Amino acid sequence: MDTVQKDVLILMKITKAIFEDLPKILDLQKLAYLSEAKIHNNYSIQPLLQTLDELEKEFDKSIVLKLIENDEIVGSVRAYVENDRVFVGKLIVHPSSQNKGYGTKLLNEIETYFQNKTFELFTSSKSKRNLHLYGKHGYKEFKRQKTSDNIEIIFMELRK
Numbered sequence: 001m002d003t004v005q006k007d008v009l010i011l012m013k014i015t016k017a018i019f020e021d022l023p024k025i026l027d028l029q030k031l032a033y034l035s036e037a038k039i040h041n042n043y044s045i046q047p048l049l050q051t052l053d054e055l056e057k058e059f060d061k062s063i064v065l066k067l068i069e070n071d072e073i074v075g076s077v078r079a080y081v082e083n084d085r086v087f088v089g090k091l092i093v094h095p096s097s098q099n100k101g102y103g104t105k106l107l108n109e110i111e112t113y114f115q116n117k118t119f120e121l122f123t124s125s126k127s128k129r130n131l132h133l134y135g136k137h138g139y140k141e142f143k144r145q146k147t148s149d150n151i152e153i154i155f156m157e158l159r160k
Contacts, residue, residue, distance in 0.1 A: 032092035
């Protein structure tokens with residue numbers, strides 16, 4: 001029996017999110033952060049509890065990017081500037097779209113919006129995949145901090 005190979009064309013693009021995208025981005029965030037919650041056996045982490053109202057307030061002071069794959073939002077990242085530092089947050093990719101380089105593409109894209117700044121982000125010490133991605137991208141650890149629920153957070157920065 002012959003097998004037929006089908007070439008699948010994946011259309012991917014990164015653009016600025018619009019206000020109407022926020023409910024989908026929030027749903028994606030909650031799905032993407034389930035793996036973090038599982039690592040810590042803690043399902044009350046902020047990304048899972050964030051409300052649409054809170055995200056809308058973040059949207060007003062941040063640049064929010066979305067990664068679209070075949071007309072669906074499968075990734076996002078947000079950042080804002082404060083005192084010449086760019087705070088990068090909630091770099092998310094749909095679980096079925098991970099390991100395609102989308103996290104790297106989103107990180108590269110958000111960095112293009114800011115010139116001559118220091119970038120800062122954080123992740124859990126147990127988030128080995130995140131630490132690998134950020135380290136590969138040039139981010140260096142500069143501080144560790146325990147949270148109230150005994151999670152160790154690693155703060156990383158990239159000087160450009």
